[in-house]
Amino acid sequence: MLKINDLHARVEDKDILKGINLEVNAGEVHAIMGPNGSGKSTLASVIAGKEEFEVTQGNVVLDGEDLEDDAPEERAHKGIFLSFQYPVEIPGVSVTNFMKTAINESRKARGLEDMPAKEMLKLIREKSEMLEIDRKFLSRSLNEGFSGGEKKRNEIFQMAMLEPRLAILDETDSGLDIDALRIVANGVNKLKSKDNAVVVITHYQRLLEYIVPDFVHVLHNGKIVKSGGKELALELEEKGYDWIKNEAVV
Amino acid sequence: MAYTEEELKKELETKEYEYGFYTDIESETFPVGLNEDIVVAISRKKEEPEWMTEWRLEAFKAWKEMDEPEWANVQYAKPDFQAISYYSAPNSKPKYDSLDEVDPELLDTFKRLGISLDEQKKLAGVAVDIVIDSVSVATTFKKTLAEKGIIFCSISEAIKEHPELVKKYIGSIVPQKDNFYAALNSAVFSDGSFCYIPKGVRCPMELSTYFRINQAGTGQFERTLVIADEGSYVSYLEGCTAPSRDENQLHAAVVELIALDDAEIKYSTVQNWFPGGKDGVGGVFNFVTKRGLCEKNAKISWTQVETGSAVTWKYPSCILKGDNSIGEFYSIAVTNNYQQADTGTKMIHIGKNTRSTIISKGISAGKSQNSYRGLVQVNSRAKNARNFSQCDSLLMGNECGAHTFPYIEVKNKTAQIEHEATTSKIGEDQIFYCNQRGIETEKAIALIVNGFSKEVLNKLPMEFAVEAQKLLEISLEGSVG
Numbered sequence A: 001m002l003k004i005n006d007l008h009a010r011v012e013d014k015d016i017l018k019g020i021n022l023e024v025n026a027g028e029v030h031a032i033m034g035p036n037g038s039g040k041s042t043l044a045s046v047i048a049g050k051e052e053f054e055v056t057q058g059n060v061v062l063d064g065e066d067l068e069d070d071a072p073e074e075r076a077h078k079g080i081f082l083s084f085q086y087p088v089e090i091p092g093v094s095v096t097n098f099m100k101t102a103i104n105e106s107r108k109a110r111g112l113e114d115m116p117a118k119e120m121l122k123l124i125r126e127k128s129e130m131l132e133i134d135r136k137f138l139s140r141s142l143n144e145g146f147s148g149g150e151k152k153r154n155e156i157f158q159m160a161m162l163e164p165r166l167a168i169l170d171e172t173d174s175g176l177d178i179d180a181l182r183i184v185a186n187g188v189n190k191l192k193s194k195d196n197a198v199v200v201i202t203h204y205q206r207l208l209e210y211i212v213p214d215f216v217h218v219l220h221n222g223k224i225v226k227s228g229g230k231e232l233a234l235e236l237e238e239k240g241y242d243w244i245k246n247e248a249v250v
Numbered sequence B: 001m002a003y004t005e006e007e008l009k010k011e012l013e014t015k016e017y018e019y020g021f022y023t024d025i026e027s028e029t030f031p032v033g034l035n036e037d038i039v040v041a042i043s044r045k046k047e048e049p050e051w052m053t054e055w056r057l058e059a060f061k062a063w064k065e066m067d068e069p070e071w072a073n074v075q076y077a078k079p080d081f082q083a084i085s086y087y088s089a090p091n092s093k094p095k096y097d098s099l100d101e102v103d104p105e106l107l108d109t110f111k112r113l114g115i116s117l118d119e120q121k122k123l124a125g126v127a128v129d130i131v132i133d134s135v136s137v138a139t140t141f142k143k144t145l146a147e148k149g150i151i152f153c154s155i156s157e158a159i160k161e162h163p164e165l166v167k168k169y170i171g172s173i174v175p176q177k178d179n180f181y182a183a184l185n186s187a188v189f190s191d192g193s194f195c196y197i198p199k200g201v202r203c204p205m206e207l208s209t210y211f212r213i214n215q216a217g218t219g220q221f222e223r224t225l226v227i228a229d230e231g232s233y234v235s236y237l238e239g240c241t242a243p244s245r246d247e248n249q250l251h252a253a254v255v256e257l258i259a260l261d262d263a264e265i266k267y268s269t270v271q272n273w274f275p276g277g278k279d280g281v282g283g284v285f286n287f288v289t290k291r292g293l294c295e296k297n298a299k300i301s302w303t304q305v306e307t308g309s310a311v312t313w314k315y316p317s318c319i320l321k322g323d324n325s326i327g328e329f330y331s332i333a334v335t336n337n338y339q340q341a342d343t344g345t346k347m348i349h350i351g352k353n354t355r356s357t358i359i360s361k362g363i364s365a366g367k368s369q370n371s372y373r374g375l376v377q378v379n380s381r382a383k384n385a386r387n388f389s390q391c392d393s394l395l396m397g398n399e400c401g402a403h404t405f406p407y408i409e410v411k412n413k414t415a416q417i418e419h420e421a422t423t424s425k426i427g428e429d430q431i432f433y434c435n436q437r438g439i440e441t442e443k444a445i446a447l448i449v450n451g452f453s454k455e456v457l458n459k460l461p462m463e464f465a466v467e468a469q470k471l472l473e474i475s476l477e478g479s480v481g
């Protein structure tokens, strides 16, 4: 589904991604780990099409199509979803209104009419129950005054509403308490199918106990320096990153 | 599509006025220039009684002695008052019984503006009195209103049919000599609306008037008078669009509201006059005097959405004369390109336990300048007066300006005054967040701006709120950086 070929990206003359190769197929779960500042969020942003980053070499291909010329919203319409590490506040815009706009814009792009209000309400009810979100919460301004954990849960609520084909979860686990982590992880698992794929960016093995990855990749200094199965995450938890950094230098 | 600052800026600059067209309707227009003869001629033309002619002449005398004010934070080439024609009426003078009799081209104009009469008529509960140029050409729902004793007609008609009311109240809130533009308006006002709600009557529908400037080089001087008698209630809507013109068009309206004991007036405006081209050429000069008087326990709410005009100078105000009276001002002012707006309110607390609320949302884009200017005055007798003011500014790009000029004059120690102000910018991160959820940039801006303005939009009557949201979207298309 997703194929990243020799991807190089920079921001303000600083090279951040230095040749990423990654292939994600439908039905798979990939985990990306790596030290702070290694480029994980940057990779997520580049896949989502953030203009701030300049792709200097290589490309991102979705279903055989190079995404180079696609605006972020077009990528979203093609089914890419990013759960942000730092979700942005939009004062005065309720979660519900935001979701309604997002869903109807995506439908418009596909030549569909607006979703009927009844259907929308049903969807909201279903998904908010799944993620154990209080309905009152949905009438609050998007992310404004949300706690760290509430923001993350709200990101997954949006994912559930939009049902993306490729979901990238950037440190969705950080900030969640133990119960919330379970609820959110269960939500993600329920949304998983053989037709979609999930990329989880995380620092902790704990999330991967719930969302079990098929592959684990280690990003270091803008490159994937090691890939393996889910046991690699355990090994990292135990040993840290130094041995991999050393391995990479060799 | 990429949205770097530069590209966004460019896109913003290419936004043209949506309603830029001109309807060719035969008009009867006076020669340009202003002198006593013209003032008298206007009055004659409108078959006014002698007292009205005298009143106009008094205003004209005062105006001749006055200078155009310069204290506002706006810059513009002063209009040449001798180059303006002060009267223009659609040729078809008599009022029509049905739409079929109205000039089809005129109807077409309404349709292009999205305010076709037949549509409006169907809109349950909305009475429409349309002013094109200077003379009312259509009035609906009059009967329903008449049954309740409500008078809703053009001011010219009111002068003839209800002289005692007009004579008593016109100029009582905004005197002829109040200011330069008010004096000019008093001398030459062409038409406008009149509304009287009898004691204890709740007006069953929103009253609305659409104003348009249509004739090249014709100043528009509307005069509105709304009287809510004791214990009555009325919600009044005013909205307008205008065709684009190269030369500046002057608009100097006067609105007077009188809320007698226990009465309530809600006055809502959506203003979308031609703001001038992207290079800053042309556009409407909008110098408006709006003021309301509250007697005991009365309440006046001004709600305005200002997106148009090249230069706006406008301070809807409340004189809280009666004890326990309430004044409110909710405003959204959008400026783009080279637009300049200096707008705000005055809350004059005279009675005891008077309360006022001011919520102002300024949105500036392009090279525009957006100023809030507000006065909260508490007189010595006004025990326990309270005011809350909140002024928020939203900036797009680095070339526009937002300014806040709050003036507070308190002469009674028991007063409680609160003032809050914020300035924020639409961030690239907010836009990207929306984009990532499938919302394109223009829609994202509209969403963010609507969110920013929500407290004020919520104050508008339903059908107006929808129109206002659309307007915000149109006025800011592609503008962020």
Ligand SMILES: Nc1ncnc2c1ncn2[C@@H]1O[C@H](COP(=O)(O)OP(=O)(O)OP(=O)(O)O)[C@@H](O)[C@H]1O
Pocket: A011, A012, A014, A016, A034, A035, A036, A037, A038, A039, A040, A041, A042, A043, A052, A085
């Ligand atoms: N807009 C920017 N301008 C300058 N440098 C940037 C910008 N965005 C990211 N960087 C730099 O790029 C590097 C990678 O950042 P990124 O956010 O991708 O790291 P990360 O792997 O997600 O780290 P963390 O685990 O802390 O979230 C960092 O050194 C960061 O400072």
Ligand SMILES: [Mg+2]
Pocket: A040, A041, A042, A085, A170, A171
């Ligand atoms: Mg990160």
